[in-house]
Amino acid sequence: xxxxxxxxxxxxxxxxxxxxxxxxxxxxxxxxxxxxxxxxxxxxxxxxxxxxxxxxxxxxxxxxxxxxxxxxxxxxxxxxxxxxxxxxxxxxxxxxxxxxxxxxxxxxxxxxxxxxxxxxxxxxxxxxxxxxxxxxxxxxxxxxxxxxxxxxxxxxxxxxxxxxxxxxxxxxxxxxxxxxxxxxxxxxxxxxxxxxxxxxxxxxxxxxxxxxxxxxxxxxxxxxxxxxxxxxxxxxx
Amino acid sequence: xxxxxxxxxxxxxxxxxxxxxxxxxxxxxxxxxxxxxxxxxxxxxxxxxxxxxxxxxxxxxxxxxxxxxxxxxxxxxxxxxxxxxxxxxxxxxxxxxxxxxxxxxxxxxxxxxxxxxxxxxxxxxxxxxxxxxxxxxxxxxxxxxxxxxxxxxxxxxxxxxxxxxxxxxxxxxxxxxxxxxxxxxxxxxxxxxxxxxxxxxxxxxxxxxxxxxxxxxxxxxxxxxx
Numbered sequence: 371x372x373x374x375x376x377x378x379x380x381x382x383x384x385x386x387x388x389x390x391x392x393x394x395x396x397x398x399x400x401x402x403x404x405x406x407x408x409x410x411x412x413x414x415x416x417x418x419x420x421x422x423x424x425x426x427x428x429x430x431x432x433x434x435x436x437x438x439x440x441x442x443x444x445x446x447x448x449x450x451x452x453x454x455x456x457x458x459x460x461x462x463x464x465x466x467x468x469x470x471x472x473x474x475x476x477x478x479x480x481x482x483x484x485x486x487x488x489x490x491x492x493x494x495x496x497x498x499x500x501x502x503x504x505x506x507x508x509x510x511x512x513x514x515x516x517x518x519x520x521x522x523x524x525x526x527x528x529x530x531x532x533x534x535x536x537x538x539x540x541x542x543x544x545x546x547x548x549x550x551x552x553x554x555x556x557x558x559x560x561x562x563x564x565x566x567x568x569x570x571x572x573x574x575x576x577x578x579x580x581x582x583x584x585x586x587x588x589x590x591x592x593x594x595x596x597x598x599x600x601x602x603x604x605x606x607x
Numbered sequence: 608x609x610x611x612x613x614x615x616x617x618x619x620x621x622x623x624x625x626x627x628x629x630x631x632x633x634x635x636x637x638x639x640x641x642x643x644x645x646x647x648x649x650x651x652x653x654x655x656x657x658x659x660x661x662x663x664x665x666x667x668x669x670x671x672x673x674x675x676x677x678x679x680x681x682x683x684x685x686x687x688x689x690x691x692x693x694x695x696x697x698x699x700x701x702x703x704x705x706x707x708x709x710x711x712x713x714x715x716x717x718x719x720x721x722x723x724x725x726x727x728x729x730x731x732x733x734x735x736x737x738x739x740x741x742x743x744x745x746x747x748x749x750x751x752x753x754x755x756x757x758x759x760x761x762x763x764x765x766x767x768x769x770x771x772x773x774x775x776x777x778x779x780x781x782x783x784x785x786x787x788x789x790x791x792x793x794x795x796x797x798x799x800x801x802x803x804x805x806x807x808x809x810x811x812x813x814x815x816x817x818x819x820x821x822x823x824x825x826x827x828x829x830x831x832x833x
Contacts, residue, residue, distance in 0.1 A: 418696065419696070420692060420695060420696065440698055443696050443697070443698045444698040446696070448692075448696060450689060450692060451689065452688045452689020452690070452692055452693075453688045453689070454688060454689060454690050454692065454693035455688050455690075456621060456625060456684070456687075456688070456690060457687065457688070458624070458625040458628045458629050459621065459624060459625065463621075463624065466617075467617055467620075467621050468693065470613050470614060470617045471614055471617060471693070471694070471697045472697065472698070473610055473697075473698055473699060475613065497628070506688070
C-alpha cells in the first residue's frame with residue numbers, strides 16, 4: 371500500500387529526512403517512534419503529499435505520489451497536529467463540511483452515527499469553540515470515520531484523548547487494518563502505538579535506525595532499543 | 608449539483624455561517640466605514656459642490672479601504688486548527704475553493720458597500736435612488752474585480768508573517784484598472800448621464816474582471832499548495 375524508496379528531505383543545507391525507505395502492505399500498521407525533531411511528522415507529511423521529497427520515490431496504493439498527488443489524496447485519511455475544526459461551526463456542521471469537501475457527502479443520519487461512535491452525539495449541535503481539545507480530537511476521528519481512506523496517517527492521535535477515547539481509537543485502528551487498510555502512526559505513546567502495530571520503526575536524525583516486526587519486540591526490548599537508538603532531536607547538516 | 612459546485616457552495620456556506628455567528632469582519636468593517644465618513648465630512652465641510660465633485664473617488668476610496676481590511680482576512684480562518692491542510696488534501700479541482708471564497712467576499716463587500724452608500728446619503732444629504740440601477744451595475748463589476756484579486760492575494764498573504772504589509776502591496780497596484788474604470792463609470796452615473804457614456808470604462812472593468820477571475824481560477828491551486 372505504501373512504497374517509499376530513498377526518501378530525502380532537505381531545507382537548504384539542513385537534512386530532515388535521509389534515505390528513508392519503507393514498505394507497508396494492505397492490512398498492516400507501522401508505528402514510528404523517535405525523539406522530537408527526528409523527522410516523523412515530515413515523513414507523514416510527505417506520504418500525505420503535503421510536502422514533496424527532495425529526492426526519492428513514493429507510491430501510495432500503487433499511485434506515484436509525485437505524478438498524481440491528487441489521486442493519492444483520495445486514498446488517504448489524515449489525523450495531524452491540527453484538528454481541522456472550524457470553531458464557529460457545530461460538530462455536525464464540521465462533519466458535513468469535510469464530508470462534502472472530501473467528495474463523500476453523507477446523509478445526516480450517517481453524520482450523527484459517526485458522532486455517536488466517538489461519543490459526541492450529545493453535543494452535535496454545539497459550536498466546536500466550546501469543546502475541549504480531547505473533544506476536538508474525537509471530532510477529528512469522526513471525520514476520518516466518514517471517509518473512504520485506504521491509508522491512514524496519524525500524528526500523535528492519542529493526544530488529548532481520555533482512557534475511553536484511547537480504547538475506542540485502538541479498536542477502531544485494529545478494525546481499519548482488519549478491513550484491509552494500512553496505517554502509519556507517529557507517536558510517543560509506546561504502549562498504545564505498539565499495540566496496533568505490525569511493525570515498529572525508530573527514526574533518529576532523519577534516518578530509520580530500526581524497522582522490525584512488533585511481535586519480535588517485547589516491551590523491555592523496545593524501551594532499551596529506543597533509549598539506545600532514538601537519540602537527540604535534530605537534523606544532520 | 609456537481610461535486611465541484613457543491614464544494615464551492617460548501618465553502619461559501621461555511622464562511623457565511625461563521626461570519627453570521629462571529630460577526631468579526633462585518634462589525635469591524637461597518638464601524639470602520641462610519642469612522643471614514645466622519646473623516647470625509649470633516650475634510651470636505653458642508654460645501655455640497657465639493658462633496659459631489661469628490662463623491663465617486665470618495666466612494667471607491669471607502670470601498671477599497673474596507674476591501675483591504677476584509678479581503679486580507681479571508682484565509683486567516685483556514686489557518687486556525689490547520690484547516691488549510693485539510694483544504695490542500697481535498698481531492699479534486701481546488702478552484703472550487705477559490706470560487707466559494709470569492710462568492711463570500713463579494714457578499715461581504717456588497718453589504719459594506721450598501722452600508723457605505725446609506726452612510727454617504729445620511730452624512731452628506733445625498734439621494735442615490737435615481738442612479739441606483741446604473742450604480743448597481745458599476746458596483747457589481749468593480750466589486751467582482753476587486754474581490755477576484757483580493758481573494759487570490761489574500762490566500763498568498765495568509766501564508767506569510769508580514770501579511771498585513773504584503774496584502775496591500777500586492778493588491779493596490781494590480782487593482783488600478785478596476786479603480787480607474789469604477790471611479791470613472793461611477794462619476795458618469797452620478798452626474799446623471801446615460802450608462803452608455805461610460806461604456807469604455809465598463810468594457811475595461813468587464814475585461815479586468817474576466818482576466819482576474821481566470822488568473823484566480825488557474826493559479827489558486829499553486830497558491831494553496833504554497
